[in-house]
Amino acid sequence: xxxxxxxxxxxxxxxxxxxxxxxxxxxxxxxxxTFSSSLVDLVGSNxxxxxxxxxxxxxxxxxxxxxxxxNPQRDELTIANVNVDDAIVPFTVDGxxxxxxxxxxxxxxxxxxxxxxxxxxxVTSSTGIETVKEIPAAVETPxxxxxxxxxxxxxxxxxxxxxxxxxxxxxxxxxxxxxxWLSAFMAFTAGLLSFLxxxxxxxxxxxxxxxxxxxxxxxxxxLGVALSFLGMTALAGRLTGGSAATxxxxxxxxxxxxxxxxxxxxxxIGASFALGELQLGTFLIVGFMIHNITEGxxxxxPVAKTRVTxxxxxxxxxxxxxxxILGTWIGGYTSSDVLGVLFFAIAAGAAFQVVVEVGRxxxxxxxxxxxxxxxxxxxxAGIATMFATxxxxx
Amino acid sequence: xxxxxxxxxKLLAAxxxxxxxxxxxxxxxxxxxxxxxxxxSSHGHPRSPASHVHGxxxxxxxxxxxxxxxxxxxxxDALLFPPPALPYEPGRVREYALTATDVDLEVAPGVxxxxxxxNGTAPGPxxxxxxxxxxxxxxxNAGQHPHTIHFHGIHPTNMDGVFEIVPTGGEFTYExxxxxxxxxxxxxxxxxxxxxxxxxxxxxxxxxxxxPRPPAKELVMVMNGFDTDGDGSNNFYTVNGRSxxxxxxxxxVKRSELVRVYLANLTEFDLVNSxxxxxxxxxxxxxxxxxxxxxxDTVMQCQGQRGVLEIEFTGLGLHMFHAHQSEFAxxxxxxxxxxxx
Numbered sequence: 001x002x003x004x005x006x007x008x009x010x011x012x013x014x015x016x017x018x019x020x021x022x023x024x025x026x027x028x029x030x031x032x033x034t035f036s037s038s039l040v041d042l043v044g045s046n047x048x049x050x051x052x053x054x055x056x057x058x059x060x061x062x063x064x065x066x067x068x069x070x071n072p073q074r075d076e077l078t079i080a081n082v083n084v085d086d087a088i089v090p091f092t093v094d095g096x097x098x099x100x101x102x103x104x105x106x107x108x109x110x111x112x113x114x115x116x117x118x119x120x121x122x123v124t125s126s127t128g129i130e131t132v133k134e135i136p137a138a139v140e141t142p143x144x145x146x147x148x149x150x151x152x153x154x155x156x157x158x159x160x161x162x163x164x165x166x167x168x169x170x171x172x173x174x175x176x177x178x179x180x181w182l183s184a185f186m187a188f189t190a191g192l193l194s195f196l197x198x199x200x201x202x203x204x205x206x207x208x209x210x211x212x213x214x215x216x217x218x219x220x221x222x223l224g225v226a227l228s229f230l231g232m233t234a235l236a237g238r239l240t241g242g243s244a245a246t247x248x249x250x251x252x253x254x255x256x257x258x259x260x261x262x263x264x265x266x267x268x269i270g271a272s273f274a275l276g277e278l279q280l281g282t283f284l285i286v287g288f289m290i291h292n293i294t295e296g297x298x299x300x301x302p303v304a305k306t307r308v309t310x311x312x313x314x315x316x317x318x319x320x321x322x323x324x325i326l327g328t329w330i331g332g333y334t335s336s337d338v339l340g341v342l343f344f345a346i347a348a349g350a351a352f353q354v355v356v357e358v359g360r361x362x363x364x365x366x367x368x369x370x371x372x373x374x375x376x377x378x379x380x381a382g383i384a385t386m387f388a389t390x391x392x393x394x
Numbered sequence: 395x396x397x398x399x400x401x402x403x404k405l406l407a408a409x410x411x412x413x414x415x416x417x418x419x420x421x422x423x424x425x426x427x428x429x430x431x432x433x434x435s436s437h438g439h440p441r442s443p444a445s446h447v448h449g450x451x452x453x454x455x456x457x458x459x460x461x462x463x464x465x466x467x468x469x470x471d472a473l474l475f476p477p478p479a480l481p482y483e484p485g486r487v488r489e490y491a492l493t494a495t496d497v498d499l500e501v502a503p504g505v506x507x508x509x510x511x512x513n514g515t516a517p518g519p520x521x522x523x524x525x526x527x528x529x530x531x532x533x534x535n536a537g538q539h540p541h542t543i544h545f546h547g548i549h550p551t552n553m554d555g556v557f558e559i560v561p562t563g564g565e566f567t568y569e570x571x572x573x574x575x576x577x578x579x580x581x582x583x584x585x586x587x588x589x590x591x592x593x594x595x596x597x598x599x600x601x602x603x604x605x606p607r608p609p610a611k612e613l614v615m616v617m618n619g620f621d622t623d624g625d626g627s628n629n630f631y632t633v634n635g636r637s638x639x640x641x642x643x644x645x646x647v648k649r650s651e652l653v654r655v656y657l658a659n660l661t662e663f664d665l666v667n668s669x670x671x672x673x674x675x676x677x678x679x680x681x682x683x684x685x686x687x688x689x690x691d692t693v694m695q696c697q698g699q700r701g702v703l704e705i706e707f708t709g710l711g712l713h714m715f716h717a718h719q720s721e722f723a724x725x726x727x728x729x730x731x732x733x734x735x
Binding site: 127 | 456460462501502503504505506507620622623629630637638721724725726
């Protein structure tokens, strides 16, 4: 009996120790909060808050400018005055005038803006600090419409689905390639995906610099990369039952990796166009088409020696290309900068994971393995091709 | 990212031969142009205004209720209306007391500027004497920085407000004979000068001639600016310290009465400021001295420059006045005379 109660007491003690650090932490936090000002006085004095707004989006509609601002700092921030092109303008605020941490409001300014002219908006806080944003050229912000929706979809098809499908048409030719050349094409795919992965990663790093530091951009990127890398690993395991991916399974993984990248690409195109930062032109669209046709080659290579139906190929093309359409919609009609960072991070993680899968395939199937000239040459050629055609989409 | 794309796009021109399949792209472009409803063609001219809203907006219409300004109708009367001119009397002493303090000034609705001021406002109080009066100004420094008062005019150099720096908590009495008859200014002369002036330590200083000016409705307008975010350029421009104040509350004057405006420029950072009257003309006497009057509707003043305007209004109603630098006008330096019978 005694031994039993001793054990249960020990068990209670063990449980207690799981919460003791948390309780003590709460106590210490309470003390620090209470005496924080005296703590700061020991070492100096705090600088005043920057009192700058984060101007997230400026939208133009006939006779009106809408400015969405966020408070990126700890202290509250109050919208007191609004300038357009260095002139005080009347305005109303859709939302609260005083913004708590990370809160947003939209300022509505009746204004007779001139299309294609540069324009500057300035939002002044109650402490007199003016945050200025320059728009290189004012263009009417697209509003959601059936035409616009279909238009974005058409652009997505042209820069995503179509080139990938065309690339898949290399399949009959690939079927005649010998094992050495086939492994070279697989390595080419790995090079291509490395390029896309790095591009997505750098894109997400660039986007996160625009986020308020409180939103922890780098942590968000690592989270996105890790999530998609591990998710893709789990998917690969499930598709192949544990062994290295080959054939259709590998083609599907490549298609998913490319598809996630194209989601980010579509998002970038849609958002840049909606914000008036991008000219959608013939050259840009053609550039993206040439850039993306090699993605089809990457998907076709793993199934070069596998029987696949046209329907399966169409499915693969959709997996890789259709996300571009989704991306243009999200980018064109929403304004979440957090989403952009996360999507590109997810794309990077997926691409890198597929590089690992393809690498394992090449290591196993290429005559001479990863060290063969075909593998090394193919990998470098993949990167070089993406770089060269990337200039067109740049 | 998008910017990189924009610049890199130019490389495409060089790669034009590669784009041997431009037809599909062109189709896409046209489809997009139509799809997004971006109908430049219907506007006819690509630079035509996007707005179909007329009236209601535009700064010319910002008057009365529409003009955002701080406070109520008579808040600035002590600065706008100078103390009355006194007839010449030999040996008379005129005493003033000025205290420098640090205050938060509301210069536009909800926008606060941490200023340094004489007697609570920027500009400070109007100091007035008649030529020959003995002027005695007791200055107390209740601010956190050393200050002085430097008066324009003729006086002994030890009363010049340059050598006698008054520390926090200190005081100094300036005493000298008021001369010459003119419209002057006064301001702090501590270093750094630019900082001490733009923070708000300045004001109007009238010395009336022994032979008085003709009777008139007298007004004082000190033009200034406020750099609320400390970047070395003004965010707001005002007359007497509040942006758009006289647009919100037009100055009522009678048509039968001569209107005399003592106009001074104490704007920092910008080299010149100006005054432009709508719908009428006025006489302008530079520095308020001499017999030469310019007949005009626009005058320009350098930093520290000032003069006297005399207006005989021809018509009734709202007469706009503002800096003829459009930027200053649209950043708050704009107002109205409401001329009544």
